[in-house]
Amino acid sequence: MEVTLLVEATENAFRILGKAREHAIGVLDTAVQLTAEETRFFEEKRGQLLFTGAQRRKTRFQNFVGTTFILFAFWILLSGKFDAFHLTLGAMCCVLVAYLFHDLLFANVRVGDMRIVVARFIAYIPWLIQQIVLSNFHVAFLVLRRKMPIDPQIIEYKTKLETDISTVALANSITLTPGTITMDIKDGVFYVHALDQKVAEDLNAGEMEDRVAHIFMEADHLYVQDVLDAARIYGSLRV
Amino acid sequence: MTRDSHDVIVKTLARLLMPFMVVFALYVVMHGHHSPGGGFQGGVILAAGFVLLVISHGLEQTRKRMSEKVAEIISSIGVLIYGGIGVLCLILGGNYLDYGTLSKLLRVTPAEARSLGILGVEIGVALAVMAVMCTVFFAIFTAGESSQDDRSVK
Numbered sequence: 001m002e003v004t005l006l007v008e009a010t011e012n013a014f015r016i017l018g019k020a021r022e023h024a025i026g027v028l029d030t031a032v033q034l035t036a037e038e039t040r041f042f043e044e045k046r047g048q049l050l051f052t053g054a055q056r057r058k059t060r061f062q063n064f065v066g067t068t069f070i071l072f073a074f075w076i077l078l079s080g081k082f083d084a085f086h087l088t089l090g091a092m093c094c095v096l097v098a099y100l101f102h103d104l105l106f107a108n109v110r111v112g113d114m115r116i117v118v119a120r121f122i123a124y125i126p127w128l129i130q131q132i133v134l135s136n137f138h139v140a141f142l143v144l145r146r147k148m149p150i151d152p153q154i155i156e157y158k159t160k161l162e163t164d165i166s167t168v169a170l171a172n173s174i175t176l177t178p179g180t181i182t183m184d185i186k187d188g189v190f191y192v193h194a195l196d197q198k199v200a201e202d203l204n205a206g207e208m209e210d211r212v213a214h215i216f217m218e219a220d221h222l223y224v225q226d227v228l229d230a231a232r233i234y235g236s237l238r239v
Numbered sequence: 240m241t242r243d244s245h246d247v248i249v250k251t252l253a254r255l256l257m258p259f260m261v262v263f264a265l266y267v268v269m270h271g272h273h274s275p276g277g278g279f280q281g282g283v284i285l286a287a288g289f290v291l292l293v294i295s296h297g298l299e300q301t302r303k304r305m306s307e308k309v310a311e312i313i314s315s316i317g318v319l320i321y322g323g324i325g326v327l328c329l330i331l332g333g334n335y336l337d338y339g340t341l342s343k344l345l346r347v348t349p350a351e352a353r354s355l356g357i358l359g360v361e362i363g364v365a366l367a368v369m370a371v372m373c374t375v376f377f378a379i380f381t382a383g384e385s386s387q388d389d390r391s392v393k
Contacts, residue, residue, distance in 0.1 A: 071262045078266045086269070093265040100304065101258045168251040185247050 063106045066114075067098040070105070120215040127211065131177055135199065139178045142196060154183070155200050157190040159209060166216040173208055246295075253295035260288040268365045272354055278361035282368025289373050293380060307377050310370040317367030324359050336360070 075090040076082075142150055161167050171182040171190065179195040180203060194200035268281030293301045325336040333340035338356030339349040347355070 067258060071258055074259055074262055075266060078263065079270065081270075081273075089269050090266075093262060093269065097258055097261045097265070101261065104254045104257050107254060164247045164251045168248050171248050182248070186245075 060102065064098050064102040067102050067105050068094050071097055117216060124211055124215055128173055128176065131208070135178045135180075135202075138198070139195060142179075149196065151196045153194055153197075153200060155192050155194055155203065157192055157203065159188050159190055160218075161188075161209065161213055161216075162218050163216065166212055166218055169215070170209055170212045173212065174203065177208075250295050253291050257288055257292060260291070261285060264288065264365075268361055269358070271361045272357050278364025279368050281361070282365035283372060285365065285369040286372030286376070289369075290376050293376070298377075298380065305373055307374060310373045310377070312370075314367050314370030314374065317363045317365070317370060320363030320366065321360055324356060324363070328356075 071094040072090060075094055076087075079086055079090060081087075142148065159167065159170065161170060167185060167188075171185060174180050174182045174190070174192055179199040181193045182190060183193055184191045192200075192203060194203060264281045264284035266281075267276035267284060268278055271277030271281070289301060289305050292304070324338075324341075327344070328337045328340050329335055331340040331343055336356075338353040340352075341356050342349045342352035345352055345355060
């Protein structure tokens, strides 16, 4: 009888000990898991930081090289001397200036888009010249008439362009076109002085803005080019 | 006035023009012995670039590139280059700023040594002029609220 009691008590004690061991193992497991997770989290964060740092360095290096080449082309244009001494001087100057001012020329530019932007900008220039010639004739016609039917007015013009470089391109295009002058830009609103009603209406039609937006690949509306393409497709369908 | 301008056109165009202005100034300095220009003119154009930067981007942005302290150091270095070349000519046995004697040091003909000597002196003049112009402009610009300028008259 006593022996049976003793055996039962021992078994109970062993069972309790086993449970305690399981608990302890569970707690240890959880601790190890938590530590591992923490380590992984920090490693991931470090990797991300390394990655963004590398990207920033890469962008900075690309800006530096691009600025150097552009400035060296400008130097050759100015200098016109092709002996080794002056070219070396120029290269040294351009590398120095590019090192000091590499963040100025390409600020707020998505690097991958550069070639498309340059190509579209060059394609935009003939259209701009055509507009300048046309409005030149218009303004000359207005001014040379005996009655001089001008109607000066200031129009406010909300733009949908987003970056500062495209805004400036549009503002200077407006100023270059005779009859209109950009006076100020405040919070995306252009204040434009227009010489008469027709010029102001042309501006409000917004073709120039669409084309500038197309250059800098902005504003998720239909570009002029897309509209022209669509019109051609519809025309062929109708026929 | 010391804050940046809110005019996006002025800001962007100043940002785009600044590197070209500096390269043009360096061109004026480096070709001073071939064409019109030289150390003083180039230095003034350099300083004009920084003035443009102050007007468009504000004083704080410009201080990251050219602070008063750096301007003082650069002006001293410019004068040092000028005087150093002159004294070097004296040491080599010529008159003050007699570049022909530099031919012994540079191992070129005296004519080439004169050309290189003038170039060096012009670089010194350009640095000094730019730094002094920047100092003058900063001093005028911050005359009203000179918080960290301890040289102001008390």
